[in-house]
Amino acid sequence: MATEPDERLSGGGPGAAARTRPGTLRPVPGLPPPASELSLEAAPAPTPDPYSSQLEDFTRLPGLRQGEIRDGRVVKVSGADVIVDIGYKSEGLIGLEQFRDALGQIRVQAGDVIDVMVETTFAQDGYIRLSHERAHRLRQWDRLEKAFFEKTPVTGLVVERVKGGLDVDLGGVRAFLPGSQADLRPKHNLDGWKGKEVSVRIIKLNKKRSNVVVSRRAGLEEEIQHRRQSALDSLEEGAVVPGTVKNLTDYGVFVDLGGIDGLLHVTDISYGRVSHPSEALHVGDPVTVKVLKFDRARERVSLGIKQLAPDPWAGIAERRPANSRVYGQVMNVTDYGAFVEIEPGVEGLIHVSDMTWSRRTRHPSKIVKRGDQVEVVVLDVNPRERRISLGLKQLEPNPWTTLAGRYSVGSVVEGRVRNLTEFGAFVEIEDGVDGLVHVSDISHSTQIKHPSEALRKGQRVQAAILRIDAENRRLSLGIKQLQPDAWELFFQNHTVGQVVRGKVTRHAGFGVFVELAEGIEGLCHSSEIAEGEKSPRLPPDGTVLDFKILKLRPGEKKIGLSLRAAVEAPPAPPQPPERAVAEPAVAEAVLSFTESEGY
Numbered sequence: 001m002a003t004e005p006d007e008r009l010s011g012g013g014p015g016a017a018a019r020t021r022p023g024t025l026r027p028v029p030g031l032p033p034p035a036s037e038l039s040l041e042a043a044p045a046p047t048p049d050p051y052s053s054q055l056e057d058f059t060r061l062p063g064l065r066q067g068e069i070r071d072g073r074v075v076k077v078s079g080a081d082v083i084v085d086i087g088y089k090s091e092g093l094i095g096l097e098q099f100r101d102a103l104g105q106i107r108v109q110a111g112d113v114i115d116v117m118v119e120t121t122f123a124q125d126g127y128i129r130l131s132h133e134r135a136h137r138l139r140q141w142d143r144l145e146k147a148f149f150e151k152t153p154v155t156g157l158v159v160e161r162v163k164g165g166l167d168v169d170l171g172g173v174r175a176f177l178p179g180s181q182a183d184l185r186p187k188h189n190l191d192g193w194k195g196k197e198v199s200v201r202i203i204k205l206n207k208k209r210s211n212v213v214v215s216r217r218a219g220l221e222e223e224i225q226h227r228r229q230s231a232l233d234s235l236e237e238g239a240v241v242p243g244t245v246k247n248l249t250d251y252g253v254f255v256d257l258g259g260i261d262g263l264l265h266v267t268d269i270s271y272g273r274v275s276h277p278s279e280a281l282h283v284g285d286p287v288t289v290k291v292l293k294f295d296r297a298r299e300r301v302s303l304g305i306k307q308l309a310p311d312p313w314a315g316i317a318e319r320r321p322a323n324s325r326v327y328g329q330v331m332n333v334t335d336y337g338a339f340v341e342i343e344p345g346v347e348g349l350i351h352v353s354d355m356t357w358s359r360r361t362r363h364p365s366k367i368v369k370r371g372d373q374v375e376v377v378v379l380d381v382n383p384r385e386r387r388i389s390l391g392l393k394q395l396e397p398n399p400w401t402t403l404a405g406r407y408s409v410g411s412v413v414e415g416r417v418r419n420l421t422e423f424g425a426f427v428e429i430e431d432g433v434d435g436l437v438h439v440s441d442i443s444h445s446t447q448i449k450h451p452s453e454a455l456r457k458g459q460r461v462q463a464a465i466l467r468i469d470a471e472n473r474r475l476s477l478g479i480k481q482l483q484p485d486a487w488e489l490f491f492q493n494h495t496v497g498q499v500v501r502g503k504v505t506r507h508a509g510f511g512v513f514v515e516l517a518e519g520i521e522g523l524c525h526s527s528e529i530a531e532g533e534k535s536p537r538l539p540p541d542g543t544v545l546d547f548k549i550l551k552l553r554p555g556e557k558k559i560g561l562s563l564r565a566a567v568e569a570p571p572a573p574p575q576p577p578e579r580a581v582a583e584p585a586v587a588e589a590v591l592s593f594t595e596s597e598g599y
Contacts, residue, residue: 064088064118064128065118066118066119066120067117067118068117068118069115069116069117069118069135069138069139070086070087070115070116070117070118070135071086071113071114071115071116072084072085072086072092072113072114072115072116072130073085073111073112073113073114074108074109074110074111074112074113074114075091075110076110077096077108077109077110079096080095080096080097081093081094081095081096082094082095082096082098082099082108082132083127084114084116084130084132086116086118086128086130088128090123090126090127090128091126091127091128092116092118092127092128092129092130093127093128093129093130094116094130094131094132096108098131098132098133099132101157101169103157103159103195114132114135114136115132115135115136115139116130116131116132116135117130117131117132117134117135117138118130119131119134133172136171136172137172137173140170140171140172140173141173141207143171144170144173144202144205144212145205145207147202148202148205151201152201153199153200153201153219154170154199154200154201154202154214155170155197155198155199155200156168156169156170156171156175156177156197156198156200156214157169157195157196157197157198158177158193158194158195158196158197158198159174159194160194161190161191161193161194162176164178164179165177165178165179165180165181165182165190166179166182166190166193168198168200168214170212170214173210173212174210174212175200175202175212175213175214176212176213176214177198177200177213177214177215177216178213178215180217181203181214181215181216181217181218182216182217183216183217183220184217184220184221184224198216199216199219200214200215200216200219201214201215201216201218201219201222202214203215203218224259225259226259227258227259227260228258228259228260229259230258230259231257231258231259231260232259232260232296232299235257235260235291235294235301236291236294237291237292237293237294238290238291239290239291240288240289240290240291240308241257241288241289241291242257242286242287242288242289243255243256243257243258243262243286243287243288243289243303244256244284244285244286244287245281245282245283245284245285245286245287246261246283247283248277248278248281248282248283249277250266250276250277251265251266252264252265252266252268252277253266253269253277253281255287255289255303257289257301260299260301261301262289262291262301262302262303263300263301263302263303264277264287264289264303264304264305265302265304268292268302268303268304268305268306268307269281269305269306270305270306270345271306271309271311271312271313271344271345271346272341272344272345273331273332273339273341273347287305288305288308289303289304289305289308290303290304290305290307290308291303292304292307306345312343312344312345312346313345313346313383313386314383316343316346316381316383316388317381317383319343320342320343320346320378320381320388321378321381322378322379322380322381323377323378323379324377324378325375325376325377325378325395326342326375326376326378327342327373327374327375327376328340328341328342328348328373328374328376328390329341329371329372329373329374330368330369330370330371330372330373330374331347331370332370333364333365333368333369333370334364335352335363335364336351336352336364337349337350337351337352337354337355337364338350338355338364338367338368340374340376340390342376342388342390346388347388348376348378348387348388348389348390349387349388349389349390350364350368350376350390350391350392351389352364354379354389354390354391354392354393354394355367355368355391355392355393356392356393356431356432357393357396357398357399357400357431357432357433358428358431358432360418360428367392368392374392375395376390376391376392376395377390377391377392377394377395378390379391379394393432398432399430399431399432399433400432400433400470400473401470403433403468403470403475404468404470407465407468408465408468409465409466409467409468410464410465411464411465412462412463412464412465412482413429413435413462413463413464413465413477414429414460414461414462414463415427415428415429415430415435415460415461415463416428416458416459416460416461417455417456417457417458417459417460417461418434418457419457420450420451420452420455420456420457421451422439422450423438423439424436424437424438424439424441424442424451425437425442425451425455427461427463427477429475429477433475434475435463435465435475435476435477436474436475436476436477437451437455437461437463437477437478437479438476438478439451441466441476441477441478441479441480441481442454442455442479442480443479443480443519444480444483444484444485444486444487444519446519461479462479462482463477463478463479463481463482464477464478464479464481464482465477466478466481486517486518486519486520487519487520487554487557488554490516490517490520490559491552491554494549494552495549495552496549496550496551496552497548497549498548498549499546499547499548499549499566500516500546500547500548500549500561501516501544501545501546501547502514502515502516502522502544502545502547502561503515503542503543503544504538504539504540504541504542504543504544504545505521505541506541507538507541508523510525510526511523511524511525511526511528511529511538512524512529512538512539514545514547514561516559520559521559522547522549522558522559522560522561523558523559523560523561524547524561524562524563525560525562526538528550528561528562528563528564528565529563529564530563530564531564539563545563545566546563546566546567547561547562547563547566548561548562548563548565548566549561550562550565
């Protein structure tokens with residue numbers, strides 16, 4: 001039986017015997033020999049002690065084998081050593097430095113159960129030399145090999161960032177974690193990982209070269225796939241499940257249901273108006289959702305939150321019947337009306353035509369604004385189509401229903417010209433009541449083809465009420481009726497046979513037309529130009545002559561004249577010029593309006 005020299009006799013201190021006899025210790029796979037061994041191997045062998053073999057046999061402890069791995073319990077931490085009980089009559093001794101972790105911290109205390117390797121089979125100074133580091137590394141390699149072949153995760157501590165990735169301590173064995181394998185998506189900045197514990201999978205292991213490559217991403221992908229499959233197996237339409245807001249878009253929210261994402265459309269977040277999902281939810285928020293649709297083949301899930309609450313439209317017709325008055329808040333204003341929330345989740349539309357009795361086209365934003373609190377009248381309720389028609393103008397009585405009681409035919413009113421058309425002008429005499437002045441009712445004497453010849457938009461004019469049709473909302477007005485008719489005045493002041501003076505204004509094939517007053521014309525036939533001439537020479541336009549009245553037809557507004565009869569007749573007594581009488585009357589009839597400021 002070989003003997004080992006006593007370390008104390010050799011003068012090498014604790015562990016010297018092992019270092020002076022290379023080959024007696026079982027090499028630890030994957031670990032280089034201690035630096036002390038490398039430095040002493042080349043040194044000259046000490047002079048053999050003739051008593052060393054006898055002393056070694058005397059101190060050898062039966063039942064221990066060099067290189068044996070045992071479980072030990074830490075008894076005490078004393079100075080630079082750790083005293084360990086391995087269930088033998090002598091306690092073991094381990095250097096405290098062997099318990100320093102990857103970050104340089106000492107991790108041991110009394111009572112800890114640890115792995116130890118027997119380095120000597122004899123007691124030195126009453127203690128057996130043990131190694132925690134070697135035992136732990138052997139056990140750790142066995143554990144890593146098992147995890148590699150069984151593809152199970154292991155936990156490691158990120159020590160530092162290295163080129164291309166991270167250096168991870170797997171309980172005493174260093175491993176390389178590539179940056180592309182650190183997360184599901186590549187991380188450009190890996191500095192924040194230092195000091196964190198990570199769960200990884202071993203994707204490459206070479207024990208001889210102490211080379212270990214790990215991946216955190218592989219474990220995450222497997223976990224996600226497992227969760228995804230578990231979620232798919234448990235999902236069904238109508239189920240209520242928990243989730244986490246993962247992402248926000250303009251049209252909805254993606255919710256993580258535990259491995260599978262579902263879409264929560266913006267219209268399914270609330271019965272109320274939600275313009276953007278960010279108004280109600282944020283990334284990371286926990287939510288409870290209801291599965292509305294589930295396409296298992298395509299793995300598409302439609303979710304809803306509002307479906308978990310009672311539908312506010314249920315029974316709305318009973319709570320808000322037609323003709324009832326309600327208060328609400330204006331939620332949105334469009335070109336065609338305004339939406340008003342009368343209950344949480346219930347909105348009605350005030351159409352632009354139901355905002356005012358006036359026929360003037362006004363944008364809804366001129367009447368109400370978003371956020372306004374308004375009182376409205378419920379006009380119609382359609383729960384099936386989720387539509388409610390509301391009205392503002394219905395809060396006031398219809399001005400047409402009381403029009404006949406406030407105005408009478410023949411009364412004079414004043415208003416503003418709101419619109420001009422080919423057939424007349426619309427004049428607003430009060431808010432919501434417009435009357436029509438037909439083109440034929442603008443002037444007695446002047447023939448007006450378009451209202452713009454006498455009126456313009458925005459003018460204030462006076463007019464007489466000609467006809468009231470409240471049922472059909474029609475009001476006929478006239479301007480010329482405010483002044484005497486020039487034709488009527490002419491017929492009243494002239495008789496057949498009277499000689500009058502006039503101006504030739506235009507020629508026709510059968511004679512000439514003569515202006516007798518402003519807007520009053522008579523006809524002198526060719527046969528009444530000269531006596532006995534079949535083709536008499538017609539007087540040129542602008543010629544002022546005396547004519548004899550041959551015919552007066554007030555109903556047809558026709559006057560017959562004769563030039564030759566006036567020549568044969570005795571001179572007529574001087575008469576006041578009719579133009580001076582007619583012209584102011586006609587002018588006043590046409591321009592009987594007063595312009596408002598700014599026009």
